[in-house]
Amino acid sequence: MSTARDTANGSAAPAARRQLRPTDVKRLNRDWRRRTDGRLGLLVESVTQPFNMGSIIRSAAVFGVERLWLAGNAISPDHRNVAKTALGTERLVPWEHAGSVAEAAAAVRAQGLRLVAVELTGDAVPLHDAPLDGDVCLAVGGEDHGCSPALLAAADAVAYIPQIGRVGSLNVAVATAVALAETRRREWAVPTD
Known part of the structure; x- marks a missing residue:
């Protein structure tokens, strides 16, 4: 196979790089699922914007989220405007509106999951x-105020996304x-035996 020089680092790069065919993508995804x-x-x-909820659901489907719990006044995944961004993935992620944060956290723990909030806090x-x-x-919390004090109190841990730019936060869908x-x-980084 002929190669072309990558001018950025001097390494050889394939002359003809192409996107994977749909069957190859399915095979690749199946391999990653086996490692998960x-x-x-x-x-x-309390994520209220349809675009954000649709994007969150699509990301949840991509990364194999097994269940989505909604709390507060979060918009429903079956809202017609959510579907415009979710592009059908709203049917792939089981979800429930759990009511309050306390009820949602209890439902999470009943499934044996550790709850980690994504928010900027002192700890x-x-x-x-x-x-x-x-x-x-x-x-994750709503667009305007992030995770509520009740959610932060219910979490087993809190993590933030390090940022080096001059913007204080990411959009909730991007952060998710x-x-x-x-x-x-x-x-996936853990070596397999």
Whole structure:
């Protein structure tokens, strides 16, 4: 196979790189599923914008979230405007509106999951140091105020996403995707026997 020089680092790069065909993507995803043992849940508190909820659901489906718990005034995944962003993935992630944060946290714990909130607090640890091993449920809060005091009190741990730019926070859907990806990345980084 002929190669072209990658001018950025001088290494040889394939001359013709192409996207995977759908069957190859399915095979690749199946391989990653085989390497995934940890159960992953997601608690969403008071996310009210359909675009954000749809994006969160799509990310949840991508990273194999087994259950989505809604608390507070979170918009329902079956709202027609959520579907515009979720693109059908709202049918792939089981969900329930658990009522209050306390009820949602109890439902999470009843499933044997550790609850880790994603929020900027004084005692939060960087996401890359958070206790994301094993069976875990991430929790995110609403667009305007993040995780409520009740959610923070119910959490077993709190983690934040380190940021080096001049912006104070990420959009809730983006932050959720980052946290879900880090949770799976940590699991996948463990050498297999």
